[in-house]
Amino acid sequence: xxxxxxxxxxxxxxLFASYAEALGQDVxxxxxxxxxxxxxxxxRIRALPGGDxxxxxxxxxxxxxxxxxxxxxxxxxxxxxLPPMAGG
Amino acid sequence: MFLTSSPxxxxxxxAEVQSGDRGGIACFVGAVRDxxxxxxxxxxxxxxxxxxxxxxxxxxxAEAEERWNCVVALRHRxxxxxxxxVAVAVAVAAAHREEAFAGCxxxxxxxxxxxPIWKREYFADGTVEWVDASAGDLERSRS
Numbered sequence: 211x212x213x214x215x216x217x218x219x220x221x222x223x224x225l226f227a228s229y230a231e232a233l234g235q236d237v238x239x240x241x242x243x244x245x246x247x248x249x250x251x252x253x254r255i256r257a258l259p260g261g262d263x264x265x266x267x268x269x270x271x272x273x274x275x276x277x278x279x280x281x282x283x284x285x286x287x288x289x290x291x292l293p294p295m296a297g298g
Numbered sequence: 299m300f301l302t303s304s305p306x307x308x309x310x311x312x313a314e315v316q317s318g319d320r321g322g323i324a325c326f327v328g329a330v331r332d333x334x335x336x337x338x339x340x341x342x343x344x345x346x347x348x349x350x351x352x353x354x355x356x357x358x359x360a361e362a363e364e365r366w367n368c369v370v371a372l373r374h375r376x377x378x379x380x381x382x383x384v385a386v387a388v389a390v391a392a393a394h395r396e397e398a399f400a401g402c403x404x405x406x407x408x409x410x411x412x413x414p415i416w417k418r419e420y421f422a423d424g425t426v427e428w429v430d431a432s433a434g435d436l437e438r439s440r441s
Contacts, residue, residue: 226347227416228428271414274350290347290414294432297346297374297415298328298386298406 217244219283223255224290232263242283248272249279251289268292300355301346301415303377306384311371315391320369322395324402328386330379334429338422342429344376344385347414358408366401368392374415 219242230236233255242250248270255261269292270277276292283289312323330342351374359370371389379385386409390402410431417429 224347226414227345227418228430231428271347271350274353276412290350292347292414293416293428294430295411295414296417296429296431297344297351297413298410 218242218285219244219246219287220285221251221283221287221289223251224288225255226290227293229264229268229291229293232260233258234260240289246283247279248277248281248283248289251283252279252291255291264291269294299352300372300374301348301351301376302373303375306373306375306387308384308387308389311373311387311389312391314371315369315389317369317391319393320391320398321393322398323389323391324395324398325390326386326388326402326406327384328406330381330383330385332381334419334421339381339419340422341378341380341420342385343378343418343420344374345416345418346374346376348376351413351415354413355409358405358412361408362390362401362404365404366390366392366397368397368401370401370405372405372409374409374413376415 221240223238223240225233225236240251240254256264271290272287332339355372362370369391374386388402388405390398392398419427419429
């Protein structure tokens with residue numbers, strides 16, 4: 211095993227509204243094997259207690275911009291899981 | 299700052315966009331409605347992903363201002379609002395009314411679609427629900 215095989219992506223995840231309520235928290239820290247995608251993070255979050263209430267493919271944003279689930283994650287990113295928007 | 303926890307004053311928004319070369323000012327004001335799908339509503343609590351909401355509002359305004367050669371002022375409330383309270387207001391000024399109306403319509407529709415804001419609805423019967431606008435659209439499209 212090389213050192214690279216142990217590389218981890220650590221990031222901060224923000225949850226809002228019904229998703230925060232489902233998980234019982236609005237911020238969490240995740241550590242994923244590299245390379246990691248948004249979908250990897252979503253799957254990890256959905257495995258947490260209450261996470262099964264989240265959709266399999268929620269709307270996500272990384273560093274304040276909407277992204278697709280295939281988008282890559284790097285350490286220090288801020289991932290946000292966004293329930294259906296309801297402004298206005 | 300486009301999000302505010304204070305009451306929204308439409309006159310202040312109009313003053314922000316008014317100028318001698320802009321003869322048309324279109325406004326939209328969204329207020330808390332006393333019913334939703336036939337059920338009586340008493341109040342709404344608004345929350346937001348504030349950093350992203352600010353960025354997204356700025357993007358929407360830049361798009362409208364470029365497309366219709368207009369100037370846009372926008373505010374959206376956060377916190378607890380009662381029936382009749384203003385939740386969102388848009389004022390758009392342009393040389394002529396056509397651009398002002400078009401820009402105003404664009405901004406409010408994009409705000410509802412793209413800005414990460416959520417609301418919790420308090421019904422008169424004591425129940426409380428997160429509003430899912432996408433589910434509402436589905437429901438309306440079926441009716």
